[in-house]
Amino acid sequence: MKGKWLLLLQDEKGCLEEIRDKSLYIFTLFIQISKKQKENIIRRKKVIRMNDELVRTQYIILKLLRTNKATNCIRGMTVTEISEKEGRNKPNTLYKHIKILQKRNLVESGIKVERADSYFINELGMELLKKYDDMEEN
Numbered sequence: 001m002k003g004k005w006l007l008l009l010q011d012e013k014g015c016l017e018e019i020r021d022k023s024l025y026i027f028t029l030f031i032q033i034s035k036k037q038k039e040n041i042i043r044r045k046k047v048i049r050m051n052d053e054l055v056r057t058q059y060i061i062l063k064l065l066r067t068n069k070a071t072n073c074i075r076g077m078t079v080t081e082i083s084e085k086e087g088r089n090k091p092n093t094l095y096k097h098i099k100i101l102q103k104r105n106l107v108e109s110g111i112k113v114e115r116a117d118s119y120f121i122n123e124l125g126m127e128l129l130k131k132y133d134d135m136e137e138n
Helices: 035-044 056-067 079-086 091-103 123-137
Strands: 007-010 016-019 024-026 030-032 047-049 107-109 118-121
Touching (some): 056 079, 056 107, 056 118, 056 123, 079 091
Parallel strands (some): 007 030
Antiparallel strands (some): 024 047, 107 118
């Protein structure tokens, strides 16, 4: 299944159980565990939200791109520039979140800055950011 991630758990009897949530896609994981370990994993699972919700880091990336007027391919920002402005996450973490935003068509690639790719927020990303700004005001 391209693009979908699942969490498959194998209990002592060797039964595979698939855990799904319509709004969340989950990392693939194949392990043999007891029932107690299974409950702990379910509580700690890492998720990527694929619906309209943004993770905090993704929201911050979109907001930084808009604040710095990175709204077209010429004015895009590199991951390093975003990391310097954001100051909290490492560039690798930001890169992963940017790729998620690209898959959701909220961010696009701009022209290269030396050897680094640049990214800018598109119209769809601006609209989603406005929804979040409206939620903040209420």
